[in-house]
Amino acid sequence: MAELWQLLTEEDWDTPQVIVHRGKLLANIEAMAAFANRHGVRVRPHVKTHKTWEIFALQQAAGAVGLTCAKLGEADVFLQRGATSVLVAYPLVGSRKLERLFALLARFPEAEVQTIVDSPEQAAALAQAAVSRGLELPVWVKVDSGLRRVGVLPGAPAAKLVRVVQKLAGLRLLGLLTHAGHAYGAASPEQVAEIGAQEAACLVETAAMLADQGVAGLHISVGSTPTVRVSGAVPDVTEIRPGNYVFYDATQVQLGAATPDQCALRVLTRVVARPEPGRIVIDAGAKTLALDKGAHGSDALAGHGLIVGHADAVIERLSEEHGVVQIAADSPIRVGDLLEIIPNHACPVVNLTDELTVIGEDGTLETWPVIARGKVR
Amino acid sequence: MAELWQLLTEEDWDTPQVIVHRGKLLANIEAMAAFANRHGVRVRPHVKTHKTWEIFALQQAAGAVGLTCAKLGEADVFLQRGATSVLVAYPLVGSRKLERLFALLARFPEAEVQTIVDSPEQAAALAQAAVSRGLELPVWVKVDSGLRRVGVLPGAPAAKLVRVVQKLAGLRLLGLLTHAGHAYGAASPEQVAEIGAQEAACLVETAAMLADQGVAGLHISVGSTPTVRVSGAVPDVTEIRPGNYVFYDATQVQLGAATPDQCALRVLTRVVARPEPGRIVIDAGAKTLALDKGAHGSDALAGHGLIVGHADAVIERLSEEHGVVQIAADSPIRVGDLLEIIPNHACPVVNLTDELTVIGEDGTLETWPVIARGKVR
Numbered sequence: 001m002a003e004l005w006q007l008l009t010e011e012d013w014d015t016p017q018v019i020v021h022r023g024k025l026l027a028n029i030e031a032m033a034a035f036a037n038r039h040g041v042r043v044r045p046h047v048k049t050h051k052t053w054e055i056f057a058l059q060q061a062a063g064a065v066g067l068t069c070a071k072l073g074e075a076d077v078f079l080q081r082g083a084t085s086v087l088v089a090y091p092l093v094g095s096r097k098l099e100r101l102f103a104l105l106a107r108f109p110e111a112e113v114q115t116i117v118d119s120p121e122q123a124a125a126l127a128q129a130a131v132s133r134g135l136e137l138p139v140w141v142k143v144d145s146g147l148r149r150v151g152v153l154p155g156a157p158a159a160k161l162v163r164v165v166q167k168l169a170g171l172r173l174l175g176l177l178t179h180a181g182h183a184y185g186a187a188s189p190e191q192v193a194e195i196g197a198q199e200a201a202c203l204v205e206t207a208a209m210l211a212d213q214g215v216a217g218l219h220i221s222v223g224s225t226p227t228v229r230v231s232g233a234v235p236d237v238t239e240i241r242p243g244n245y246v247f248y249d250a251t252q253v254q255l256g257a258a259t260p261d262q263c264a265l266r267v268l269t270r271v272v273a274r275p276e277p278g279r280i281v282i283d284a285g286a287k288t289l290a291l292d293k294g295a296h297g298s299d300a301l302a303g304h305g306l307i308v309g310h311a312d313a314v315i316e317r318l319s320e321e322h323g324v325v326q327i328a329a330d331s332p333i334r335v336g337d338l339l340e341i342i343p344n345h346a347c348p349v350v351n352l353t354d355e356l357t358v359i360g361e362d363g364t365l366e367t368w369p370v371i372a373r374g375k376v377r
Numbered sequence: 378m379a380e381l382w383q384l385l386t387e388e389d390w391d392t393p394q395v396i397v398h399r400g401k402l403l404a405n406i407e408a409m410a411a412f413a414n415r416h417g418v419r420v421r422p423h424v425k426t427h428k429t430w431e432i433f434a435l436q437q438a439a440g441a442v443g444l445t446c447a448k449l450g451e452a453d454v455f456l457q458r459g460a461t462s463v464l465v466a467y468p469l470v471g472s473r474k475l476e477r478l479f480a481l482l483a484r485f486p487e488a489e490v491q492t493i494v495d496s497p498e499q500a501a502a503l504a505q506a507a508v509s510r511g512l513e514l515p516v517w518v519k520v521d522s523g524l525r526r527v528g529v530l531p532g533a534p535a536a537k538l539v540r541v542v543q544k545l546a547g548l549r550l551l552g553l554l555t556h557a558g559h560a561y562g563a564a565s566p567e568q569v570a571e572i573g574a575q576e577a578a579c580l581v582e583t584a585a586m587l588a589d590q591g592v593a594g595l596h597i598s599v600g601s602t603p604t605v606r607v608s609g610a611v612p613d614v615t616e617i618r619p620g621n622y623v624f625y626d627a628t629q630v631q632l633g634a635a636t637p638d639q640c641a642l643r644v645l646t647r648v649v650a651r652p653e654p655g656r657i658v659i660d661a662g663a664k665t666l667a668l669d670k671g672a673h674g675s676d677a678l679a680g681h682g683l684i685v686g687h688a689d690a691v692i693e694r695l696s697e698e699h700g701v702v703q704i705a706a707d708s709p710i711r712v713g714d715l716l717e718i719i720p721n722h723a724c725p726v727v728n729l730t731d732e733l734t735v736i737g738e739d740g741t742l743e744t745w746p747v748i749a750r751g752k753v754r
Contacts, residue, residue, distance in 0.1 A: 011472050014474070014754050016753055017754070090660075090698060091658075093649045093660075093712060093713055096390070097391070118650055119712070148652075148701070149696065149701055150658050150699065181696065271470075272467070272468045272470045275528065275529070281527050283467075284753075287728055290663075290668065292668060319526065320425060320725065320728075321425075322526050322527065335470060335498065336470055348664070348697065351697075352728075352729075374731055376393055376665050376729075377392065377393065
């Protein structure tokens with residue numbers, strides 16, 4: 001496969017470097033938009049994967065109704081660039097966070113900022129802060145569909161929190177929201193599909209229970225990249241929030257959610273040593289590739305990324321600036337060669353770089369700044 | 378134990394945040410300087426741990442003769458701030474890297490920039506580039522003392538490369554250098570000591586072999602934080618290059634190289650949820666704590682950091698922005714509480730943050746920018 005960057009001289013590249021194949025990126029965004037159109041669901045992509053205005057702009061052009069993020073600092077940089085609807089999908093706790101949330105609302109009065117609630121106490125503190133400022137905040141009730149991270153359990157516990165939120169002045173209930181991140185621990189594509197079905201079903205059932213209690217009109221928001229094609233196709237689901245699909249990565253390949261060829265984000269690295277015939281060292285280490293061997297701390301993948309065109313090479317271990325790769329003793333790889341790696345998990349790779357080098361279909365290069373890199377607060 | 382940050386109101390802190398206890402930092406730097414003085418070895422600390430000018434300035438004040446780093450981009454920011462002797466301890470390969478090296482030398486003609494060589498071919502390319510510019514580069518021969526990453530094997534292979542380098546115009550041989558990073562995989566403090574002894578011995582023996590061949594006066598540079606107290610105390614060793622000792626971390630604690638109380642770098646995090654009695658969620662995830670479970674890809678540690686004052690709590694899994702922590706069902710920890718975490722590996726934690734919040738012995742706060750963060754090239 002002739003890769004586009006090979007149109008340039010190998011010598012032209014300083015390494016390591018995070019590159020994006022623009023053609024693959026566009027195809028991934030269009031495919032998700034087409035899926036959403038087909039099923040009549042809105043797309044509110046999680047921008048943690050790319051942290052880049054240019055890519056969110058492409059998602060908007062393809063119909064995204066707004067964005068999802070985890071931190072106020074991420075919301076801030078996207079609002080500065082002109083985002084009009086932002087969901088901060090993280091439980092905001094403590095007076096400093098609430099002050100920062102309302103400061104953001106004051107700075108961007110035209111924008112809608114949504115967030116989540118996951119307990120009566122956390123919801124009450126948020127409501128009180130909103131009321132004291134004469135505001136009403138749009139919120140989702142966060143449901144735990146099996147990830148066992150944050151959120152209330154579906155069914156009666158979720159229905160109970162919904163009724164609490166409905167009674168709180170200062171909050172405006174949007175609906176039920178979940179993220180089936182445990183799909184990343186699935187053993188097969190069939191199990192991914194099963195988790196996707198459960199993801200949607202537990203919210204749909206909770207909404208039905210609430211409808212019986214007279215609470216109607218709730219939106220239902222689901223979706224991780226591996227589960228979204230199942231959960232997003234369930235009638236009654238109104239919104240999906242996939243993130244990783246813009247790039248995909250070796251984790252998605254292993255789950256059956258993408259092919260290697262669809263993976264749009266790659267790391268370009270150079271072979272810096274071949275101390276023995278069966279071992280090379282590359283200049284991409286954990287500071288570039290991150291140490292993920294799956295998502296949410298799972299340990300599903302054997303190596304630290306896929307080397308394009310060298311299926312038998314295994315990235316065995318990473319220290320911060322070195323990748324140690326096992327190759328066949330008669331491999332033609334030489335010191336000085338460039339290699340292209342599909343990382344295990346694209347999101348942390350983006351968070352480790354200040355910019356993405358984007359390679360157009362015609363070989364042109366653009367640099368897109370990672371504006372939300374490092375926004376942990 | 379009353380921690381210094383508790384002098385402030387818990388509400389004052391926005392989280393997560395990387396903090397440094399200045400008193401512990403100073404004690405760690407002084408102890409290493411005292412060790413080096415006692416044994417008559419120079420200290421050339423690896424700055425990858427802190428990436429911060431202020432901390433290197435403290436190391437210099439304590440007698441460091443220069444610094445070690447891995448990348449030209451790191452060398453650049455420290456030279457800009459006034460460093461006078463920099464070792465780039467990484468095999469520089471490819472014309473772009475060599476151009477950048479010589480551009481750096483041209484910009485900082487008063488500074489000394491050293492690097493390493495690890496094969497005849499790589500040494501020859503470096504030598505040729507230096508000769509063509511009328512320069513002579515000070516270099517170390519990199520020896521693999523057991524890490525199996527880069528470097529030539531000790532004994533005859535290393536001696537052979539030394540003789541090659543000696544004949545190359547454009548290179549000035551400084552001596553033999555190694556890093557026994559495999560000590561991080563040791564099962565006990567005794568094994569760490571054994572690896573430390575081997576680290577020094579293999580260079581000393583190689584130097585003796587070379588002395589018999591008429592090559593005398595070679596410097597010998599060793600040292601990782603766990604092995605340095607053994608290898609640095611060996612007669613004939615002239616320089617040590619520890620990095621992690623300024624902060625220490627849970628990996629060093631597990632290896633017996635430090636106590637938790639000596640760990641100067643901590644992550645301040647807030648409890649954002651307690652969905653069930655035995656599970657809390659904290660706002661420090663892999664984007665703050667990194668995923669290291671030991672160094673160089675080892676898997677030695679059970680959790681993702683030590684929570685100060687809560688020895689029974691286990692940070693079970695990290696997603697990017699969440700830490701999921703198992704606690705006793707009757708634990709007094711509440712949503713909104715601040716917790717202080719000693720991370721597994723301090724170096725990548727620093728690389729994920731733009732600044733360190735430094736807490737003085739009197740509770741005063743300073744912000745030190747991480748000037749070399751993200752310099753992977």
